[in-house]
Amino acid sequence: MKPILLAAFVALWILGSAMQAAAQQNNMKGMEMPMKQTEKMPASSTLQPAEGASVKIISPKKDQVIAGDKVPLEFKLTKGKRGAHVHAYVDGQMMGMFESEKGTLNGVKPGKHTLELRVATAEHNTELNATDKVSFTTK
Numbered sequence: 001m002k003p004i005l006l007a008a009f010v011a012l013w014i015l016g017s018a019m020q021a022a023a024q025q026n027n028m029k030g031m032e033m034p035m036k037q038t039e040k041m042p043a044s045s046t047l048q049p050a051e052g053a054s055v056k057i058i059s060p061k062k063d064q065v066i067a068g069d070k071v072p073l074e075f076k077l078t079k080g081k082r083g084a085h086v087h088a089y090v091d092g093q094m095m096g097m098f099e100s101e102k103g104t105l106n107g108v109k110p111g112k113h114t115l116e117l118r119v120a121t122a123e124h125n126t127e128l129n130a131t132d133k134v135s136f137t138t139k
């Protein structure tokens, strides 16, 4: 291969990977899919007025015992004025975001846990004082 061709090939390859990375970031923004990395739950003092938003956890049920590390999630979301989706925290660590009212929490370690859902605005940075909590156990 001539050096010029090789350089062109390498440039294309770099461009290709950069575009792939950008596409992945867009997927994250569009979410629906639970995120891979864990984020800490912001203090409840940072919650903004609900303005009509609310969330009610339907599954898991209080003190439900679940076999395995996949926890079926179901909730009722009322978006109100600003709500767009919910942030799901297990023991204070974000496990995912959900737009639809059904999903799965993956990779939950065995033990007793607390799930908290918080209604969030579309740009993700604002969580509303519209939350629900339930404790459950996985084994």
Ligand SMILES: [Cu+2]
Binding pocket: 085, 086, 087, 097, 120, 123, 124, 125
């Ligand atoms: Cu979000």
